[in-house]
Amino acid sequence: MTRSPVTTPPPEADQPAAHFDAPPPGSALGSHYSRCFGCGADHPTGLHLAAVTPDGATVEAEFTVGEAHQGAPMLAHGGVLAAAMDEIIGMSVWLFQRPYVTARLETDYVRPVPVGTTLHLRAWCNGIAGRKAYLEAEGRIGAPDGPVAVRAAALFVQVDMEHFARHGDAAAIAAEHHDFEVNP
Numbered sequence: 001m002t003r004s005p006v007t008t009p010p011p012e013a014d015q016p017a018a019h020f021d022a023p024p025p026g027s028a029l030g031s032h033y034s035r036c037f038g039c040g041a042d043h044p045t046g047l048h049l050a051a052v053t054p055d056g057a058t059v060e061a062e063f064t065v066g067e068a069h070q071g072a073p074m075l076a077h078g079g080v081l082a083a084a085m086d087e088i089i090g091m092s093v094w095l096f097q098r099p100y101v102t103a104r105l106e107t108d109y110v111r112p113v114p115v116g117t118t119l120h121l122r123a124w125c126n127g128i129a130g131r132k133a134y135l136e137a138e139g140r141i142g143a144p145d146g147p148v149a150v151r152a153a154a155l156f157v158q159v160d161m162e163h164f165a166r167h168g169d170a171a172a173i174a175a176e177h178h179d180f181e182v183n184p
């Protein structure tokens with residue numbers, strides 16, 4: 001992964017540990033917002049990613065590239081692939097049960113991804129320092145151990161629920177997010 005210092009954990013970063021109330025190993029994570037472009041079941045044209053955590057530390061999801069995701073003829077658009085990486089990384093910070101947002105996302109495109117390909121996405125956290133989480137993800141073609149097509153590294157920053165309430169419906173947000181630790 002080509003990575004900048006911004007997405008590389010500093011030496012003093014803590015090793016990540018899932019929140020005691022996080023989804024246990026082997027369980028599904030669910031959507032963080034029903035109308036999210038990445039994971040919302042109610043989004044009409046979204047990616048509809050459904051993540052599981054096999055071990056309580058990483059998250060996995062599958063994304064099948066469709067005709068609506070093309071950039072070049074019959075090849076996935078890079079921005080759509082970046083959105084999928086952003087989402088799977090966003091799902092992995094779910095394990096901390098605190099709200100985070102993407103501050104920086106770096107993406108390496110390693111292989112073209114044809115329409116019809118199922119990408120096996122996986123994300124994990126490399127370290128936490130204060131409000132900053134340093135995360136990584138990959139998308140592999142056809143199988144969990146298939147060839148890597150996309151890699152990403154990200155800096156996510158923890159925010160409070162006010163961040164979302166400023167622009168969205170606070171009651172609706174609260175209704176979907178009774179699981180977050182909002183006053184850590």
Ligand SMILES: CCCCCCCCCCCC(=O)SCCNC(=O)CCNC(=O)[C@H](O)C(C)(C)COP(=O)(O)OP(=O)(O)OC[C@H]1O[C@@H](n2cnc3c(N)ncnc32)[C@H](O)[C@@H]1OP(=O)(O)O
Pocket residue numbers: 006032033086087090099100101102103104131132155157159164173177
């Ligand atoms: C209801 C649904 C719930 C669940 C919601 C889950 C959503 C997940 C969805 C998928 C993920 C997304 O797409 S999220 C959507 C895309 N992202 C966004 O809209 C975020 C827009 N940006 C922002 O709102 C802001 O810039 C923040 C929150 C990232 C940071 O602002 P802030 O809170 O004022 O904090 P600030 O002091 O600036 O930054 C804190 C520390 O991070 C560093 N930092 C901040 N940004 C960067 C950066 N780009 N590159 C390097 N470093 C950075 C600062 O230098 C500082 O380091 P130091 O001085 O402390 O060392």
